[in-house]
Amino acid sequence: MIEPSNAQRDALEGARGPVALLTFWTLRVGADERGFLARSERVVSEAGGRRLTLPIEQVLAGPELACTVATWDEFRDSGAALRAWDAGAAARAAAVEAAHGLLLRPNRVAPAVTGALRRLSWVFRWFAHIEEGRPIEPDRVFGDPRLLSTQERFERLMQGDPDRPFFNINLARFVGGEAGRVAVTKRIYDPSGPKLLALGGHAAAVGKVLGTFVGDDQDPLFDAWNDVAIAAWPSRAVFRDYMANVDDGVVEARTELMDRAMQIVCSVLPAG
Numbered sequence: 336m337i338e339p340s341n342a343q344r345d346a347l348e349g350a351r352g353p354v355a356l357l358t359f360w361t362l363r364v365g366a367d368e369r370g371f372l373a374r375s376e377r378v379v380s381e382a383g384g385r386r387l388t389l390p391i392e393q394v395l396a397g398p399e400l401a402c403t404v405a406t407w408d409e410f411r412d413s414g415a416a417l418r419a420w421d422a423g424a425a426a427r428a429a430a431v432e433a434a435h436g437l438l439l440r441p442n443r444v445a446p447a448v449t450g451a452l453r454r455l456s457w458v459f460r461w462f463a464h465i466e467e468g469r470p471i472e473p474d475r476v477f478g479d480p481r482l483l484s485t486q487e488r489f490e491r492l493m494q495g496d497p498d499r500p501f502f503n504i505n506l507a508r509f510v511g512g513e514a515g516r517v518a519v520t521k522r523i524y525d526p527s528g529p530k531l532l533a534l535g536g537h538a539a540a541v542g543k544v545l546g547t548f549v550g551d552d553q554d555p556l557f558d559a560w561n562d563v564a565i566a567a568w569p570s571r572a573v574f575r576d577y578m579a580n581v582d583d584g585v586v587e588a589r590t591e592l593m594d595r596a597m598q599i600v601c602s603v604l605p606a607g
Contacts, residue, residue, distance in 0.1 A: 337427050337434045339549045346546050347413050347438055354416050355409040355542050357504075357563055358436035358549070359391075359402040359556055368404065371430035375406070375423045382419035384410040387540060387565070389502055389601035393491060395484040397506070397597030398555040402435070405504060405601065407540050407565065409441050435550035439542030439563060449528070449537040456535045463533035469579040475586060476578050482589055482596045489578065492600055497572040502539060504599040505564045506556075510592050516561060522588035524564075530580060531566060534573045540565040558595050567603070 339347070347354065362368050372388060379386045387407040394400060410416040427434070452459075477486045509515030531537065544560045551557065568574045589596070 336550055337431045338424075339436075343438075343546070343548050344417075347416060347548060350413045350438065350440075350545060353409065353411055353441055353443065354413050354545075355407060355439040355441040355540070356416060356420070356436050356548055357405065357407050357439060357542070358434055359400065359405045360431055361402045361433040362404075362430055363432045366430040366432075368430070371426055372404065372406075374426040378422035378426075379408050379410075379419045381422070382410065382415045384408050384415060384419055387502075388604055389504065389565070389599075390604065392501065392600045392602055393488065395488050395492065395503070395598035395600055396480060396482060397595070397599070400555060400599070401433070402556075405599070409540070433550075433554075435554045435556045436548040437560060437563065438545045438548040440545055442541040442543070445538045445541040449532060452532050453535055453537040456533055459529050459533035463529040463580075465530060465533050465576060465580050467576055469576070471575070471579045475583065476581055478586070479590070482593055483586070484578075484598060493571055493575060495571075497575075498570045500567070500569050500603045501571070501574075502601040502603060503566045503568060503574075504597070504601060505562075505566065506558070506560045506595075506597040506599075507562045507564075507593055508558055508595040509561045510594055512561075515592055519562075519588070519592050522592065523585050526582050526585055530577055534577055535569045536573065536577075537567050538564060539567040556597075558597075560595075 362371065376386050389405040389407065391400065391403055391405060408419065473486050477484055477489065509519055541564045543562055547557060
């Protein structure tokens with residue numbers, strides 16, 4: 336499936352205010368991925384949108400995926416999003432085997448604020464309690480692959496260049512709806528945010544999921560997600576320090592307050 340159903344398209348048309356589409360792409364064998372991404376990014380830009388391209392490296396938490404790249408496309412309104420989507424129809428038909436997309440209400444404040452605050456990482460180190468080089472205690476940070484990274488997947492991430500930056504797409508489904516979102520913010524995001532900033536990371540994109548835009552419940556990515564957060568990490572070594580310094584309460588709260596979660600590691604494309 337590469338196109339939304341009528342109901343999914345109607346949901347986008349009915350969305351008010353800024354919207355974002357987070358789409359996971361599985362390309363046809365032999366398809367020109369670079370060409371497809373360039374053409375689809377052009378139509379997003381022509382519609383006044385902004386794109387973040389996320390080549391997928393591996394899954395840290397959640398089911399393994401066939402898709403090779405994700406895109407976060409942000410627009411001022413649903414009309415612009417639909418124009419871009421329709422203008423990319425020919426490129427999708429030629430290159431894409433399957434797609435799964437989420438419709439979101441983007442939070443534009445969080446990326447702007449954390450992007451600015453990361454320059455003050457030395458300030459956050461005063462109270463974030465980061466101990467560099469601290470050993471990771473596996474029983475504290477690894478666990479149920481439906482919610483957390485496994486040690487095997489984490490060790491695979493740590494292979495290769497420790498200085499290579501990456502994005503981490505976080506998909507979350509809460510226990511208890513809106514009350515669950517409030518609890519997750521208080522017990523997970525609030526204590527984790529200062530550590531992210533202290534280590535020089537930031538939120539690249541954040542959004543509340545309004546529904547599935549393209550795809551169905553047969554896709555491993557389908558799970559009635561509530562929120563998406565894309566964290567930008569300056570290096571694998573820094574992320575290792577973050578994992579070693581995660582508060583005990585965060586891991587406990589993640590298990591208690593989340594029905595499902597995914598963490599998907601993506602490359603940072605070179606500038607230009």
